[in-house]
Each structure stands twice: as structure tokens, then as C-alpha cells.
Amino acid sequence: MDFSDLLIQTLINGILIGGLYGVMTLGFSVIWGVMGVINLAHGEFLMLGAYMAWVLNKQQGWEPFLTLLVILPVMFLLGYVIQIVLINRIIEKPHLIALLVTYGLAIVMASTVKLIYTANPRITTTQFSGYWEFDFGGFVLPVTKTLVLIAALLMMFGLYFFLNRTRFGKSIRAAAQNKEAARMVGIEINKVYAATFGICIALTGAAGMLLSPLGSIHPFMGAAWTLKAFAITAMAGLGNIPGALLGGMMLGLVENLLATFVPTVGSSVGIISSFALLVIVLVTRPQGLFGGLKAPQEIR
């Protein structure tokens, strides 16, 4: 394989993983955009989804991709309940409180999972493995990663359709843009927030399933993923779905390029590149690359 082949294959891999990054970011970005809460337990919800996939896969023999049928509704319920009993109570309080509460939630979740399943790294096994090879140029498409990208794109499109084409989805955007006005037209903010949190957590859990056959799952994987979500949100802008996809792909490309061409950086390359991207974006374009961190409700 010469250099240009290697480059193209690296780009393909970067784009494939970028879809996962994109869908993984949505939950974090939409919760922030709609209710102004920075969910520091984001990565832990991802971890929880990944463990659900692993348990169903290893103990019940399910195909990991099929576990989405369980993960989506269960994580939705979990998110809905957490919003009602916890987040709704603190949402009007200073931001620091929400940070502390979600950080505490993260620790509780990670420690509980460690108690039950130990800290051993895990991975799910899918029957959709191997490579699709192309006649031209000898490039290959890893089957699992391709399915992950397809599933990620479907979920992103689903959320986009829901927010822009359904009455309830529009009410979520309305609540994000002007909370008082949303109340005036009869939108019940607490219910909208609970549904939003539920949907975001469901997507985040699903993203956890998507990464379960690709990398190792462990109880303390969350923080790195929260940071990635933060970096991509900074590039994409709050609640910006196409932006999250682009930002996810950018991070996927940067990571894969670094891993291929600067191999000495080793296994920690992912976290280094997302942090570097975050710093570069915040320093050079604090408004973000496509729309930025300005909250939708501040745009008048």
C-alpha cells in the first residue's frame, strides 16, 4: 500500500467513525441547547448503553445491533425520570449546581457499573464483521463500522425530522428559543424538558451500543467521551444536527490521520486530538465553526 492509498483508507475510516461521533454528540448538544444544562454525565449514559448492549450480547446471545430495540426505550425512560426527579428541580438555579449534580450522577453511575461488572474492559461481538472490498484501488469498508455509520445517520435524520416536522418536536425548539413564550402558548416546559432529556439519553445510549463492537467498554470510559462531545459541540453549535455530523467527521478524520501517520502518540491519541481541536477552536473561533456556542435562546 503506497502513501496515497493509505491516506484514502485513513480518510474512509475517519468518516466511518465520524458518524458515531456525530450521533454521540447530539444528546449532549441538544440538552445544552434546549435547557442550558451541561450534562457532565453524558459519557456515563453512553457507557450505560454500551453495557446494556454487552449484557444482552454476552449473557442473552443477542446481536448487538438488535439491542437498540431495548436500549432506546429503556434509556428514554431513564432520562425522562432523571429529568423529572432531578434536573427539573435545579434547572432554574445557577449553572454550577447542574454541573455538580450531573458530575455526581456520573460518579454514581460509573461506580455502580464497576461494582456489578468489575472494571474489566468489554467488547460486544457482532455477526456483521469482516470487510467489503472494492475492485477499484483495493480499498476496504469494514462492515461493522459501515453499519455503525448507517445506523448513526438514520438516528440523526430521525431526530432532525422529529424536531423540524412534528408538532412536539417543534415545541422543543420553541421552548429552547423562548421559554416564556412557550409557556404562553400552552407548552408545558417540564414535560418538554423531560421528553427532551429522555430522547437525548436514548440517543446517547444507542451511541454506546454503536461503539460497543468497535472499542473496549469499561466503567470509567465516560469522561473522555464527554470531552469529545464537548469538543464537537464547540465546533458544531448547540443543537445543530448537521453541524454535529460535520464536527464528528472532522474529529474522526483528525484522530485517524494522527493514529496512522503519528503512530508514536499511541492509544491516547483520541483524547489528545479532541482536546487539541477544542482548544484550537475556542482560541481561534470562540463563536464555533458553524454557528457556535451561542445558545439558541440568545439569538434574537
Place this chain on the structure above:
Amino acid sequence: MNNGNILLDVQDLYAGYQKLDILKGVNLQVNTGEIVCVIGPNGAGKSTVFKAVYGFIDIRKGRALFDGSDVTDYRPQDMLRAGVSIVPQLRSVFPQMTVEENLEMGMYLEKENKQVRKRIDEIFDLFPRLAERKKQKAGTMSGGEQRMLEIGRALMYRPKLLLMDEPSAGLAPLITKMIFEQIENLNRELGLTVLMIEQNARQGLEISDQGYVLQLGKNSFMGPSKDLLDNPEVRSAFLGG
């Protein structure tokens, strides 16, 4: 216009924020078909009356009756269902949504999509300017157009009573005049009852049937608007002599 049919009856209203009572016994009556205007200095509690009646803040004492029912403990969605809409003082459009989507949100409580489409068309007939801009993002329109959209959105659910908090706030005099004409039209042609707060006291009293002056959380004057316009005390305090 007074046919003696009381639509909204606010009795001895107490409400406020935290430990402070802003309203200390406000009384208001709005008859069906009237335009009623509330004036008074800043901090008199005018907006607080609306917030309490509409269920944004709790009523601590006293009660509110609308169309014969006790609405004291109603939340905003209950008020809408009962037939009351509100246009607040501050900009309240959904800025990133189109004009059409904003109107759709005005009928959020209606399940039947066909009803919503039909009603949007009716509002477009009422405000042709909005029809021209239906695909435009509301936040990119002029202040007057946004106010028109706010009124249109408030009318979506076919209210019997429209509460308007300073319809002229932040608008140029010419636009204010247009909005006031619009309010008079809605009152005359649709029989819409309007309770409004107006900083622009003279203009507000001129288009209204009844007027109330609020001071320090209490009524200080009330009566037919034309009497208030002639009242020397009201004139010197609120109408610039």
C-alpha cells in the same frame, strides 16, 4: 359597548415575587366586547396583574373569574383553553422558527392538524403581511411585524379575551398607530375583548372604553376612558397635563 356582561372579574388580587407583595388588592372588571386599558407608573404592578391572572405566578389572595368560572389557580394552558391569550411586553416570537411555525405553535394545544392549517390561513387573511412572509424566520422581521405575528399567534386559539402588555413597547410612533388600529379592528370586527396595559397612556385611553389607573399595587382611578382623559388629576399625573 357595555352590555353589562362581565367577562373577566379580578377581585382583591394579591400577588408578588419571593416575600414581596407587588399587588395589594387590585380590582378589575372587563365587559364582553370592550377594550379596557390599564395605565400607571413603572413599578405599579401592571404586568404583575397579567402574570398572576394568566398563571405565571401564584395568586396569594383574592380571586379571578373568567366567563363565570373561577380561574384563580389556572395555569397558562388552562387559561388558553378557557379562552384567554396573552401578548407580552418583551419580544416573544420564536426567532429561529418561520412565521408559519410560530402561528402553528399558537395552536399547540389543538390536536387536529387540519384545524391548525385552517386557522393559519384565517390569520393570514387577517394579516396579509404575515402571509407574504410565512417562510421567513420570525427573528429577521421588523419590530412591527414581529408584534403583528405575536398578535396573530395569540389569536390562533380563538380567544374571547386578549391580554396585551404594552403593545406599543419599542415601536416607532407610526407603527404604534398601526398596531392600535389593528387592535380596534379586531375589537370591532371580531368582537374580541381586549385588556391592555399601556405606557403610552393617552393613546391607550383614546382607543379604549374603560380605563384603570394602578399605583403602588392598588387601583387609584377607574372609569370610562373618556372621563379619565378629562380628569385633571389623571391628566397632570399621567397624561402630561
